[in-house]
Ligand SMILES: Nc1ncnc2c1ncn2[C@@H]1O[C@H](COP(=O)(O)OP(=O)(O)OP(=O)(O)O)[C@@H](O)[C@H]1O
């Protein structure tokens with residue numbers, strides 16, 4: 001097992017694209033670290049650099065304390081599942097999974113035993129003699145996973161390994177992978193663009209945007225104390241609401257509305273007197289209240305346990321859509337007016353997007 005330490009890592013491709021800029025990150029021994037960010041932010045590039053498949057333009061990469069910048073992939077003791085994995089079409093499931101062990105010249109009996117273990121773990125035992133062409137997309141993806149985990153390397157690198165699975169199988173495989181990683185204790189870097197996957201799987205989550213690391217924290221910390229507007233909007237479903245407001249006395253002005261701020265945050269608002277800033281409010285942190293501001297409901301999504309309301313705040317001058325999550329038992333229809341008030345769970349962001357104000 002091994003920790004991974006990235007210091008001042010930069011990647012510039014031959015065409016001049018800077019895919020990663022001055023990235024510092026430390027993945028602890030045995031940690032499950034998730035790299036998340038929108039398409040093109042540099043996730044696969046980073047993973048491929050750790051694997052040794054992409055040259056490092058600048059900075060230091062260490063695995064288990066050893067500088068590996070110049071080492072060949074096979075000298076790094078890692079196993080990787082690629083975003084676009086490929087199975088050998090002429091080999092059976094068992095042969096595909098056992099391939100890395102045959103390469104390593106392991107005795108046949110030992111290979112058979114390990115392949116059987118992995119197949120059982122990934123629920124592939126019934127398909128062990130089939131060829132990839134005769135499997136579903138999800139089964140093929142699990143074979144690719146199996147091929148990676150059949151060895152016990154120092155590090156697993158997984159690039160969107162669940163992207164081809166349907167929602168149910170994805171959920172199931174997600175928790176299987178978390179269990180598996182906990183059991184094996186192998187340091188893992190897992191790439192996804194799906195924030196739900198990131199939040200549910202990672203011990204810590206590193207959020208990337210345009211090749212720049214924004215924040216690397218526990219899921220709880222990312223949700224409660226996002227360092228900037230980007231992280232705040234990226235983590236959480238539905239996304240955080242952002243409302244441009246001006247501090248005035250102990251309240252905030254938003255277009256024609258004056259919004260009451262809970263007492264615990266009034267000092268903070270007084271401190272910002274006259275300043276315009278962005279209020280960040282998660283949909284689950286707005287409340288229906290008789291004393292609240294009246295807003296028209298322009299959309300309703302009934303999800304069963306909860307209902308998502310879309311409301312309009314402001315007037316024709318500057319209307320903002322606000323999303324509120326309420327209990328599924330509430331009967332609210334489109335076109336109605338509801339009254340909404342702020343709770344204490346507010347985030348403040350300066351004009352440049354950086355978090356200001358109190359931490360939770
Ligand atoms: N071989 C290459 N040559 C030039 N630019 C590249 C190369 N590979 C990737 N890029 C660019 O580098 C940036 C990062 O790409 P990367 O594949 O790491 O993104 P990603 O975060 O994995 O995205 P996705 O979620 O779509 O897989 C992108 O702007 C991409 O166009």
Ligand SMILES: [Mg+2]
Nearest residue numbers: 043044045083
């Ligand atoms: Mg990618």
